[in-house]
Amino acid sequence: MAYKSILTVATNAAQIPLSVPGAARIAEANDGHLDILALGVDRTQIGYSYVGSGAVMMQVSLERAETDARDLEKAALAAIKAEELDLRASTEAAVAQLGALAELVAQRARFADLVVLARPYGNDQGPEAEAVVEAAMFEGQAPVLVLPAKGLATATPKTIVIAWNQSREAMNAVRRALPLLKSADLVDITVVDPPSHGPERSDPGGLLCQMLVRHGVRAEVSVLAKTLPRVSDVLARHLRDRNADMMVMGAYGHSRFREAILGGATRNMLEQAEVPVLMAH
Structure with missing residues (x-):
């Protein structure tokens, strides 16, 4: 068996130069296909608010998440191009609320042989980073390769x-x-x-x-x-x-x-x- 379907999830532009190249190298080494989910996170938490303001906040947050997803997708494509690999890859831009992203990530991870993600801890990581790792492993039942701060040194560890x-x-x-x-x-x-x-x-x-x-x-x-x-x-x-x-x-x-x-x-x-x-x- 080889890893033929490799998935990575991008929620933070700062981590794309780490996770996307690592996932791409593993996909190339296994003659596999790389799937990239560019996920814009809607962090709206509607609690007490003035009448009508909740809907406005939700719309603004949704539009911001959609913009983030498109920007993440562009950054991921640029990262792949920079690797200059003979690679089969596809991208998908999507939006999910913070409390609902687990279902989306798990559904994609369920059909992946391996999920490659950056370490979900650090000053530049939000709560969604750990939620993505947990969703892929626990709900998606996929193996997850978590990369350290220095990234993937080799796709074929000795x-x-x-x-x-x-x-x-x-x-x-x-x-x-x-x-x-x-x-x-x-x-x-x-x-x-x-x-x-x-x-x-x-x-x-x-x-x-x-x-x-x-x-x-x-x-x-x-x-x-x-x-x-x-x-x-x-x-x-x-x-x-x-x-x-x-x-x-x-x-x-x-x-x-x-x-x-x-x-x-x-x-x-x-x-x-x-x-x-x-x-x-």
Whole structure:
């Protein structure tokens, strides 16, 4: 399997030089098709207002969002052209209110093999950035490759670290990452502080390693002690020690009503990772 349908969502012009070229390089490397959703966000929050003013505010906000969508689409097309790649790509400009963008993003992500997005944290990122990541993963059920601040160094990573904790989320991420794992020179299955009474207590990561080797993956296992306060800190240090190009991990969510909000551990990893992180739920 290869990634034949790659999706990226543009909501912030400042992130387009990061996300669009990265997604384009992955699409070219997989002989795939790149879909770009240029999403203008209507941030209208109508509460108490003078009679008639609510409709005026909504119209002005909608027109601004439509203009933003068209501008984002133009910027995305310019970013693709600048890459000078032999690439099949299409763009779509759309508008959604902040509270309703999840449905639109999820519907597009559901038919993508991979969604490529910029890191949703930072001073220039609005609340819609994290909402897009969450919608693609939790509701769209798509694997999401989150790019660090320095962007995508290579579309064919040579050293990949898997954060393995025996969970269904981690297993799903591994399966979704197989096209990349099979082409890597080394895949490091990293287990941090494995439970002494767990099902893999005698051979942490061994069954996963066996499965991947049968797929032709060059895999090995690293068992690490939790010598830092957070598991994400241990993983970040291990990524640097391995000089890794990418990380694969399960995405965990927390919500009173549904698993739709990134959990603290997932957020910590994304905030400090210096390499792209492929996540799935």
